[in-house]
Amino acid sequence: MATIGKDLDQACVLLQAGEVVGIPTETVYGLAGDAMRGAAIEKIYAVKNRPATNPLIVHVAGPDRLKGLVESIPEMALRLMDRFWPGPLTLLLPKGPAVIEQVTAGQPRVAVRMPAHPLTLELLRMLPFALAAPSANPYGYISPTTAEHVEAQLGRRIQYILDGGACDKGIESTIVGFEQGMPVIYRKGIITDQDIKAVTGRVRFYETQNAGAGNQVDKINKVQQARPLPANTVNSGQHQVTEVAALNPHITSGMSLSHYAPKTPVFLLPDFSEPAMEARVADAVSAGDLHALLKGLQMMERLERHLAPDVLDRIRQQDTTIRMGVLSFQRPYFPENSLNGLALRQILLSPDGNLDEAAARLYEALHALDQLGLDFMLIETVPDTGIGQAINDRLGRAAVQ
Ligand code: TXA
Ligand code: MG
Numbered sequence: 085m086a087t088i089g090k091d092l093d094q095a096c097v098l099l100q101a102g103e104v105v106g107i108p109t110e111t112v113y114g115l116a117g118d119a120m121r122g123a124a125i126e127k128i129y130a131v132k133n134r135p136a137t138n139p140l141i142v143h144v145a146g147p148d149r150l151k152g153l154v155e156s157i158p159e160m161a162l163r164l165m166d167r168f169w170p171g172p173l174t175l176l177l178p179k180g181p182a183v184i185e186q187v188t189a190g191q192p193r194v195a196v197r198m199p200a201h202p203l204t205l206e207l208l209r210m211l212p213f214a215l216a217a218p219s220a221n222p223y224g225y226i227s228p229t230t231a232e233h234v235e236a237q238l239g240r241r242i243q244y245i246l247d248g249g250a251c252d253k254g255i256e257s258t259i260v261g262f263e264q265g266m267p268v269i270y271r272k273g274i275i276t277d278q279d280i281k282a283v284t285g286r287v288r289f290y291e292t293q294n295a296g297a298g299n300q301v302d303k304i305n306k307v308q309q310a311r312p313l314p315a316n317t318v319n320s321g322q323h324q325v326t327e328v329a330a331l332n333p334h335i336t337s338g339m340s341l342s343h344y345a346p347k348t349p350v351f352l353l354p355d356f357s358e359p360a361m362e363a364r365v366a367d368a369v370s371a372g373d374l375h376a377l378l379k380g381l382q383m384m385e386r387l388e389r390h391l392a393p394d395v396l397d398r399i400r401q402q403d404t405t406i407r408m409g410v411l412s413f414q415r416p417y418f419p420e421n422s423l424n425g426l427a428l429r430q431i432l433l434s435p436d437g438n439l440d441e442a443a444a445r446l447y448e449a450l451h452a453l454d455q456l457g458l459d460f461m462l463i464e465t466v467p468d469t470g471i472g473q474a475i476n477d478r479l480g481r482a483a484v485q
Contacts, residue, residue, distance in 0.1 A: 086239040088231045088247050090203065095246050096210050104128055106220050106234040107207065108248025109199040111172045111256050111274065112227040112447065113234045114143070114217030115242070119153075125186040125216055131241045134223040139189040140216040141174050141257075142196050145208035152182030153194060153214065158262050160284050167283050170200040172253055172274040176261030187216050197257055203248045219256060220245075226344055226454065226482070229254050229447045254444035255474055260287075272474040274443065343481040344447075346454035346461070348409065349390050350483045353417060353464045354381055372423050374408075375400050387460070390484045395459045409453040409461035413442060417464050429456055439472045446475060450482065 086106065087094075095105050102124045104117045115131060117124030119142045129136050142153060147165050150157070155178040157165075164173060179194035188194050199205065208215060219227040220234045228234045231247040239245075258273030260280060267280055267287045280287045356362045364380030378384050378399065388396060398406050410417055410430040414437040418428065431449045433442035453461050463479055466472045 086235055086242045086245050088235055088245045090247055091244075092203070092207055092210060092246070094244060095207055098244055099124075099207075099211060099215070102127070103244075104131055104242055106228075106231065106238070106242060106245030107201075107204045107215070107217060108231070108246060108251065109143075109201045109204055109217075110251060110253045111199070112229055112251055112254070113220040113231065113245075114199075114204075114215075115220040115234075115238065116143070116215040116217040118211075119143075119187055119214040119216040120182065120184060121213075122184055122186050125184065128216065128218065129186075131238055132218060132221070132223050134218065136186070137189050138218075138223075139191050139195065140187050140218050142183075142187060142194060143204070143208060143215045143217050144196060144198050145205060145214075146170075146198055149208075149214060150177075150180075150196060152180045153196060154178060154180045158265075160262065160265075160267060163283050164260065164267075164280065165198070168275055168279075169198040170205060171198070172200070172257040173197065174257045174259045174271075176259065176270065193261060195259065201248050201251075203246060207246065224343055224345060226346055226447050226450045227256060228451075229444075233447075233451055250444075250448070252444060254446055254448075255471075255478055258474070272477045274471055274474065276470050276473065278470070344450075344478045345482045346450050348454050348456075348458050349460045351383060351386055351390075351460060351462050352479060352483045353383075353410075353462050355465065369419060369423065374402060374406065374423055377418075377423070383462075386484070391460060398459075407456070407458045409456060409458040411449055411453060411461060411463040413437070413464050413466045417462070429453060429458065433466070439466060439470055439475065442466055443471050443475055446478065 098105050099116065099118055102118060102121055104115055104124065104127050107114045107116045115128055117128045128140065144150060147169065157177060161175050161177060164175065174195050174197040176193040176195050179188055179192065183194050221227050221237055225237065228237060229251040231245045234245050253274045256271065256273055258269060258275040259271040261268050261270055267284045268290050269277055269287060270290045277287050361380060365377060368377035368380050378387060408428055410428060411433065412430060413433050414435060416430055416432065431453060433445050433449060463483065465476045465479055468476055
């Protein structure tokens, strides 16, 4: 059990002794250690069970603390810092001489960010060093947005979690680097491409052959059909993990196809753009027929590939012991009390249709559904505008393909 508290002095003492501490940020909770000390960084990797090839973001108290950490700062980066720091923007900059190898995992750039949480900013000001901090979740699992999430996931491996309440933004920072003077978004986040463009005049998304952030969103807005695994995909338990990092040395792990994933198998629901589908679904709902419903949604092939045979049998037999979770955006995707008394756990992300609220509640909702021991969960994507793009990006990665 870790202690959860607001004691900055205790956090400082532990960090100065080379220990790791859970810290709040406005995006998600981080697992922090002294960025200058190899042993602390190794502890972070070990506690998270994270591959050592996956670099960490260095958190600083302000742009004036970047000396030694970065070699140079492009003028566009200065403008972005000026506009968005403190805040959910991580910049990839050429690394300076003070950066130790373990933090960047051999990458030529270092990721830096000034978080906007008052408690963590205070902590960063008290310490003589910057804090390396990945999200405080076991590798590949849902990021934590409360101190209790951190305790539940890593509590046995760390001593202290600084409690800053629930994170107000709720999804990770936007990661931006520069290629030939062009700002490039490597991970979508709270700060959107339009926000960046308003400062820099131009921006593009990083794309890979098979896992570009943009492709992912295009893909999840269509009804997903069965498709073969890409050649470089390995199957790890129920989740497919695509080793995109091997394709390009700059790529960030948040871009691997499977990430941010609950233990319960997650399937994305199609949107109702097709009238024929809407009619089939309405018929199945009024007949209370789950199997017909899932067929009508063209989801059975995917379910057949990922669910255990006994779960599939129970779906086909309309067995009311099926435990299905549903995460919807604004309105219930399925009418309440439909489907013949089937235990349906449905969470609405934002009844007002507010994307900021949906982002803030997303991981909390996934954690909550994942605690229920469901057979599977169905998730609706959100409108793909503004921060909805980052939400859909995370949903796409939480889902099985
Ligand atoms: O909002 C956030 O960014 C949170 C809070 C705690 O600050 N942190 C976070 O860290 O999401 P993490 O480690 O879960 O994700 C950081 C991403 C990873 O995908 C990593 O590969 C990438 O940033 N990254 C870090 N340093 C990098 C570098 N030097 N070059 C390329 N990618 C890097
Ligand atoms: Mg993470």
